[in-house]
Amino acid sequence: MFYREAGDFKKTYSADNQTFPIKIDRVGYYLALVVAFLVIPFVINDYWANAILLPFLIYSIAAIGLNILVGYCGQVSLGTGGFMAVGAYACYKLMTSFPDVNIFFHVLLSGGITGFVCVIFGLPSLRIKGFYLAVATLAAQFFLVWLFNRVPWFYNNSASGQINAPERMVFGVPVTGPNTEAWATYLFCLVFLVLSALIARNLTRGMAGRKWMAIRDMDIAAEIIGVNPLKAKISAFGVSGFFVGISGALFFALYLGAVEVGEAFGITKSFLVLFMIIIGGLGSIFGSFAGAAFLVLLPVVLKVVGVDMLGWPTDIVAHLQLVIVGGLIIMFLILEPHGLAQLWRVAKQKLRLWPFPH
Amino acid sequence: MSEQLVFAMEVFANGLMSGVLYALVALGFVLIYKASGIFNFAQGVMALFAAMTLVGIQNGQVPFAHLINAIFGTHVHSFGWNISSAFALILTVGVMILLAWAVQRFVFRHLVGQEPIILFMATIGLAYFLEGFADLMWNSEIKTLTFCLPGELCLPQGMNLAIDDAAYNAWGVGFFIDNLDITATLVAIVLVIALVAFSQYTKQGRAMRAVADDHQAALSVGISLNFIWVLVWSLAGFVALVAGIMWGAKSGVQFSLSLIALKALPVLMLGGFTSIPGAIVGGLIIGVGEKMFEYCFGIGQCFGGVINLGGATENWFAYVLALVFLVFRPQGLFGEKIIERV
Numbered sequence: 098m099f100y101r102e103a104g105d106f107k108k109t110y111s112a113d114n115q116t117f118p119i120k121i122d123r124v125g126y127y128l129a130l131v132v133a134f135l136v137i138p139f140v141i142n143d144y145w146a147n148a149i150l151l152p153f154l155i156y157s158i159a160a161i162g163l164n165i166l167v168g169y170c171g172q173v174s175l176g177t178g179g180f181m182a183v184g185a186y187a188c189y190k191l192m193t194s195f196p197d198v199n200i201f202f203h204v205l206l207s208g209g210i211t212g213f214v215c216v217i218f219g220l221p222s223l224r225i226k227g228f229y230l231a232v233a234t235l236a237a238q239f240f241l242v243w244l245f246n247r248v249p250w251f252y253n254n255s256a257s258g259q260i261n262a263p264e265r266m267v268f269g270v271p272v273t274g275p276n277t278e279a280w281a282t283y284l285f286c287l288v289f290l291v292l293s294a295l296i297a298r299n300l301t302r303g304m305a306g307r308k309w310m311a312i313r314d315m316d317i318a319a320e321i322i323g324v325n326p327l328k329a330k331i332s333a334f335g336v337s338g339f340f341v342g343i344s345g346a347l348f349f350a351l352y353l354g355a356v357e358v359g360e361a362f363g364i365t366k367s368f369l370v371l372f373m374i375i376i377g378g379l380g381s382i383f384g385s386f387a388g389a390a391f392l393v394l395l396p397v398v399l400k401v402v403g404v405d406m407l408g409w410p411t412d413i414v415a416h417l418q419l420v421i422v423g424g425l426i427i428m429f430l431i432l433e434p435h436g437l438a439q440l441w442r443v444a445k446q447k448l449r450l451w452p453f454p455h
Numbered sequence: 456m457s458e459q460l461v462f463a464m465e466v467f468a469n470g471l472m473s474g475v476l477y478a479l480v481a482l483g484f485v486l487i488y489k490a491s492g493i494f495n496f497a498q499g500v501m502a503l504f505a506a507m508t509l510v511g512i513q514n515g516q517v518p519f520a521h522l523i524n525a526i527f528g529t530h531v532h533s534f535g536w537n538i539s540s541a542f543a544l545i546l547t548v549g550v551m552i553l554l555a556w557a558v559q560r561f562v563f564r565h566l567v568g569q570e571p572i573i574l575f576m577a578t579i580g581l582a583y584f585l586e587g588f589a590d591l592m593w594n595s596e597i598k599t600l601t602f603c604l605p606g607e608l609c610l611p612q613g614m615n616l617a618i619d620d621a622a623y624n625a626w627g628v629g630f631f632i633d634n635l636d637i638t639a640t641l642v643a644i645v646l647v648i649a650l651v652a653f654s655q656y657t658k659q660g661r662a663m664r665a666v667a668d669d670h671q672a673a674l675s676v677g678i679s680l681n682f683i684w685v686l687v688w689s690l691a692g693f694v695a696l697v698a699g700i701m702w703g704a705k706s707g708v709q710f711s712l713s714l715i716a717l718k719a720l721p722v723l724m725l726g727g728f729t730s731i732p733g734a735i736v737g738g739l740i741i742g743v744g745e746k747m748f749e750y751c752f753g754i755g756q757c758f759g760g761v762i763n764l765g766g767a768t769e770n771w772f773a774y775v776l777a778l779v780f781l782v783f784r785p786q787g788l789f790g791e792k793i794i795e796r797v
């Protein structure tokens with residue numbers, strides 16, 4: 098009744114091509130932005146920020162990045178954890194080497210550096226395809242983690258081998274270090290998430306995105322119709338690395354504060370982000386959000402239900418979580434290979450006809 | 456002979472032995488991949504699950520004891536009996552066959568005809584599921600595995616004194632080889648011969664190869680795909696069990712056992728996904744390569760220690776080697792040539 102494009106006339110080309118062509122979508126989008134920017138910062142507390150909102154925002158950025166590579170360009174990568182580590186260590190080196198520059202630029206730059214590293218590890222994708230590539234990206238994962246563990250230059254020769262985020266201000270408000278406020282870190286991450294989502298969304302519906310999708314669907318056919326596979330694949334690796342690097346930098350500097358690379362950016366992180374985009378939906382920006390939200394919330398919900406309400410030991414709940422996540426992945430792949438994003442699309446389609454389906 | 460040369464030889468021999476163990480895991484991958492085109496990431500967790508089941512049955516643990524206690528407030532832990540290794544082995548094989556059937560029935564039957572990458576991700580999900588399931592069933596503490604067949608034939612531990620003595624007499628320097636590694640090598644050789652014999656000389660084995668060649672053609676001559684897939688998963692489960700026993704006896708049955716699957720991946724890439732000899736040769740190359748690289752450059756023992764990377768290169772060397780290798784030969788050493796058509 099309410100959700101439809103009928104009567105919503107477009108008068109210009111750009112209006113016809115906007116991201117959300119249906120009015121109610123547009124209103125919802127602006128409403129979400131208003132709530133995210135103007136309401137949540139006032140009601141947020143430390144528990145919500147650290148347990149749910151910050152991981153959600155940061156993982157969403159990582160999921161968007163990986164979704165560009167896996168969902169849009171079809172190049173399966175298991176090296177996300179390693180690339181996040183690159184972002185984190187780049188951010189650390191920049192923060193300690195250039196303390197006067199605003200951290201905003203440090204995060205952006207570390208994204209760029211990660212994109213560059215990602216491109217280097219993506220170069221073999223021109224020769225290696227499918228599973229072989231997935232396994233080859235594991236080389237990045239293990240090599241990078243080893244590198245950050247073994248070369249003292251990366252952690253400024255600190256005795257513990259950890260990296261710690263020094264205190265940095267944005268507009269006089271500390272966003273990293275021990276004295277941060279929940280709303281400040283939240284807003285800082287949110288800005289990056291919104292920027293990432295905007296860039297990703299517009300890249301994927303433009304020429305670059307169409308090239309990626311052509312490569313994903315069938316790379317030889319794409320090559321024949323004139324898509325340069327070198328440029329398409331490398332650009333996907335670069336853009337994906339950029340977002341993943343930003344999320345790694347934020348994960349280190351704002352969320353954890355101190356990082357031991359093998360623990361924070363191990364192979365499990367790669368799988369976690371991969372699961373997010375499978376459950377959320379491959380090839381969908383909304384899916385990246387949905388998947389990240391789902392997998393961030395699931396352990397929290399399980400802990401509240403299992404440990405706090407039923408009083409089970411934590412290790413059982415942790416094992417149960419593995420079972421549930423694994424089972425859900427299989428279930429999604431069987432029932433809805435396009436993930437939560439497809440459910441959302443179906444719901445919208447139903448809503449268009451509601452309440453008169455005939 | 457100089458001490459250093461003997462030491463290098465020792466590293467080489469130990470590399471060969473661990474290569475055999477990698478090959479053992481890789482073998483399970485190849486079996487499933489050839490027959491069903493599924494790249495089974497869960498192979499390592501299957502090894503873990505099999506080893507845990509074996510230990511659990513041997514020690515008479517109550518399955519899901521933790522969970523039952525948590526729900527009903529009881530205190531059950533153990534049936535209080537000890538089962539002989541041989542009988543436990545048979546029971547575990549039964550469990551692995553059941554698992555193979557369940558995986559086939561509830562997961563992959565519904566995914567027939569999906570893209571390979573979807574199947575791959577399903578096996579990652581399966582790996583997570585199985586890992587949590589195994590922990591729930593047999594709890595996650597580190598267990599020691601002692602495996603004895605009737606007639607006091609236990610899995611040996613410690614280093615082989617005979618070889619050590621012989622080397623000492625000949626060169627004046629000791630030579631360290633683990634007894635367990637020698638056993639594992641022998642078992643792996645027997646297993647490979649048995650598998651090859653099975654696939655060459657039995658009806659089911661031939662059917663398996665037919666399915667591997669062409670699903671539809673196999674179907675049209677009356678081979679049941681479902682049966683073959685269950686068979687293949689069972690075989691892979693059995694291989695996983697053997698690998699689980701060997702690794703479990705070596706370093707205890709614990710979570711890190713499932714990580715050997717990750718080590719088997721570069722082995723597969725080197726050898727090619729579809730080749731059993733490839734899995735073995737790849738395993739040996741990786742095993743020797745990473746040990747020698749660690750010895751030479753990781754801890755800086757070769758060329759006067761010019762290059763010293765500070766150790767632990769074993770974590771990544773296999774992958775980087777496979778990566779570099781694949782750039783020049785994308786289908787691996789023995790893999791089928793990749794032909795692409797539009």
